[in-house]
Amino acid sequence: MAYRETEKMRLRKAGIRQRIFDCAYHRVSQGGFRNASINLVAEDAGVATGSVYRHFESKAELFAEVFREATQIELDKVESALTGQEPALVRLERAIRQFAERALRGPVMAWSLIAEPVDPLVEEERLNYRRSYAEFFERVILEGIEAGTLPPQDAHLSATCLVGALAESLVGPLSPQQQGPVQMPPVGDQSRQKVLIEPIIDFCMQGVSGQRR
Amino acid sequence: MAYRETEKMRLRKAGIRQRIFDCAYHRVSQGGFRNASINLVAEDAGVATGSVYRHFESKAELFAEVFREATQIELDKVESALTGQEPALVRLERAIRQFAERALRGPVMAWSLIAEPVDPLVEEERLNYRRSYAEFFERVILEGIEAGTLPPQDAHLSATCLVGALAESLVGPLSPQQQGPVQMPPVGDQSRQKVLIEPIIDFCMQGVSGQRR
DNA sequence: ATAAAGAGTGAATCAATATTCATTTTTTGT
DNA sequence: ACAAAAAATGAATATTGATTCACTCTTTAT
Incomplete structure (x- = not known):
């Protein structure tokens, strides 16, 4: 034998994989999934089209991973x-x-995560x-119900309604149609x-x- | 000249157009937009593939029309x-x-209208x-605010939140994954x-x- | 019956990318 | 330096239905 994967190689491959991932992520954050073809991502990353497939099973897998990364960040923020x-x-x-503020601050990515049409896997x-x-x-x-600060209710349904209300009320303001293809003003001022x-x-x-607020 | 469209012909064409439309509608109501290809619709309607294009600009147009028809029915019910x-x-x-009850009674169509991935035009x-x-x-x-039976609020936002909460809380129960590909029991009993x-x-x-209820 | 005009047909074409793979380049151990 | 092994390449291929269009069939008015 003559070739055996060495640590150096392992690192380089990991680096390339990461670069491809980052470029895919960046493309999505700039123009949504729709503008992120494998060819473009490969070009951005400075590798050949086929090389993407050395690191990711398929386009859908790559972008599912991008989706997970981006959403997990938001989910973590919400959790904390x-x-x-x-x-x-x-x-x-x-x-x-906080969720709404962050969405309005990064409207392109937010729209991609909330409402953009995507692969079934994504x-x-x-x-x-x-x-x-x-x-x-x-x-x-x-917890609120247990502590007596919230009235008894179907917590699961209430939570689902929260998610829906939040998403729906943001979709309009976030949609590219509303924003224009390139959003010059960062979506709107504080007021x-x-x-x-x-x-x-x-x-x-x-x-x-x-309770009325 | 020799041929001029006559009333009889006009009627026949209208009939064929209607039949194509009905078959498209039926396919969607049975298996969603995903199962409704032009070929299948044409076959159902007993016409050639190309004939569909004598009556509809494109697939997207046809199914946008199907979507409008189906949704308008629900919208009318809600209005009344x-x-x-x-x-x-x-x-x-x-x-x-009423909206929720009807959705659960016709879950396939409801899911297609509310959440199924569709053509951009649709x-x-x-x-x-x-x-x-x-x-x-x-x-x-x-009206409620004016009559004093509802507190002052951003009516537009509240309305949007209603739509979102309703849609989101139905998506789960309606989704084909939840229902299985063919829903034998009509989604669930009254309770x-x-x-x-x-x-x-x-x-x-x-x-x-x-107000607490 | 005829021919002009339109309607109907369905196999062939197109389109737009994702994916492959034969070939080239690089890495590694001797 | 060499050759085995793997990685990288990118042009060619595959895919999947929508869409087209040259041709045939019907309808109509004379």
């Missing part, structure tokens, strides 16, 4: 916003406000993550954001608590 | 459920309950119709439906009214 000693309602409000990830969001919300709602976000929070908090 | 002399909240509840129709639903809800919310629908209504009514 939901964590704390405050009453459940306060934590829910913090999480929802769509599956989307459904999984929506369920994950709902599960986090559900847990906090249950514009506030006008959008506060009513969402009002609705969601009332839905969960049955 | 929203109409009446009762307080706004009562009418909203009636409309939402997706556009979906967005339009979601906006239409929201507009109807918004009008009623505004199952009640368990699903009542919490949705609780959340939505509380979101709009800020």
Whole structure:
């Protein structure tokens, strides 16, 4: 024998894989999944088209991974916003406000994650993550019910409704049609954001608590 | 000249167009847009593939029309459920309950209309119709605010949240994955439906009214 | 009956990328 | 330096239905 994979090679391959992944991620964050073909990603990464397939099973796998990475970041933020000693309602409000703010700050990626048409495999990830969001919300709602700060309710359904209300109310403002193909102004100033976000929070908090704010 | 379109011909063409449309509609209602190729629709309708194009601009146009027809029926039902002399909240509840019940009764079509991945042109129709639903809800919310039976709020946002909460909470139960490819039991008995629908209504009514139910 | 015009046909073509794979280049151990 | 092994390449191929269009069949008015 003459060739055996060495540590150096392993590192180089990992680096290339990472570069391909990063370029795919970047493309999506700039122009959505629609603008991210394998050829373009390969070009960005400075490798041949076929090389992408040395590192990823298929296009769908690559972009499912991109989707997971991007969404997990948001999910982590939501989770940590939901964590704390405050009453459940306060934590829910913090999480929802933060999610919406971040979405409006990075509208292209947010739209891709929330609403862009995608491969079935990626769509599956989307459904999984929506369920994950709902599960986090559900847990906090249950805590609130137990602590007596929230009224008894079907926590699972309430959580699902939260996710839906949040997504739907953001889809309009985030959609490329609304934003124009290239969004020059970063979606809107703080006051514009506030006008959008506060009513969402009002609705969601009332839905969960049955209490006027 | 020798040939000029006669009334008889006009009628026959209209009939064929209608038959193609009906077959497309039927295919969607049975197996969603995914199972409705032009070839199959043509076969169902007993015409050649190419003939479909004598009557419809493109596949996307045909199915956009199917989408409109199917959704308009639901929209009309919602509109009439929203109409009446009762307080706004009562009418909203009636409309939402009816929408959800109908969706669960015809889960394949409902899923296609609410969540199935579709052509961009059809997706556009979906967005339009979601906006239409929201507009109807918004009008009623505004009436409620004016009449003093609902608290002041951003009616547009509240309406959008209603649409989102409703859609999201139905997507799970309606999804083919949940249902299995062929849903033998018609989705669930009345009690199952009640368990699903009542919490949705609780959340939505509380979101709009800020009142515990 | 005839021929002009339109309608109907369905096999062939197209389109747009994802994917492959025969070939070339690089790496490694002797 | 050599050759085995693997990695990289990118032009060629595959895929999957939508769409076309040259041809045939019908309808109509004379």
